[in-house]
Amino acid sequence: MSESEDDWLSLMPTEPLQSQCCGSGCKPCVYDVYQKELAQWEEAKAKKDRSLLTKQKEESSNSELNPDTFTAFKISSVEQLTEDTYQYKFELPGNSSLGLSLGQHIVLRGMVKGLEVQRAYTPVSPVNAEGYFEVLIKCYKAGLMSQYIKSWIEGDTVFWRGPFGGFPYCPNQYGELIMLASGTGIAPMLPILQYITENEDDETFITLVGCFRTFENIYLKPLLQDQSRYWNVRTCYVLSQAS
Incomplete structure (x- = not known):
């Protein structure tokens, strides 16, 4: 039919x-x-x-x-x-x-x-x-x-x-990476950050600047604190409504 x-x-x-x-x-x-x-x-x-x-x-x-x-x-x-x-x-x-x-x-x-x-x-x-x-x-x-x-x-x-x-990256490709993130914009930075710190042969220095309203509004603080303990990681926060 x-x-x-x-x-x-x-x-x-x-x-x-x-x-x-x-x-x-x-x-x-x-x-x-x-x-x-x-x-x-x-x-x-x-x-x-x-x-x-x-x-x-x-x-x-x-x-x-x-x-x-x-x-x-x-x-x-x-x-x-x-x-x-x-x-x-x-x-x-x-x-x-x-x-x-x-x-x-x-x-x-x-x-x-x-x-x-x-x-x-x-x-x-x-x-x-x-x-x-x-x-x-x-x-x-x-x-x-x-x-x-x-x-x-x-x-x-x-x-x-x-x-x-995607973010094309090779270990030791750069001497330093500066990551600027606001709020949930920190999400794509984290896998890159962890990828570098998990590789003992990667000596890239990372500066992560996170922008949040208050200290309480900083997302994933335990993870960020753990990452900041690595010798090649420096984190700092910019708070728009800090008391």
Whole structure:
């Protein structure tokens, strides 16, 4: 039985909404993924072969990151750091690693009132962390994604895709690195910092300047204090509302 035009139109991929783009310059962007899926659909329609569409996967549950499709990860713990900032830990099977390179970020997908929203976050866990990864997230009162994130509890399943971006670095490539970070902007600095201090042969000196509202609002203080004990690490804080 021949398939009607309506049958094929029902299988046509939907163009992403503006809210589905995280705005971080990801490659591939959601629009790149859409163009790829549209080309697959057009080829399948022209050949009248639906099997060509099986290459498209909207979701995966094998805990392996993919820049084109979203993968399910389970939240293993939620830790509130300040009144509006949380650290989320996600499970990875066995001793597997997320497989990120330095400076790479991943994209979160959320649904708020029927609207799909995507935002980019950089894991704060070491790039070689096994069995887990951690993300630092600040929630905003009027933020669409924040409304979704604030509903998370331990055991929930969340969808991520990636990785994207990166920071090309070789040990001893520079004599000194100066890291300037404000608030949660410290997230992409931490894996780089830990990568350097874990390598005894890397003698790069690091100056980390963190900008926060108050001393209480400094994120991940125990980790930063541990890192500052290394001979080649110096940390200092700029507080905008210090009493």
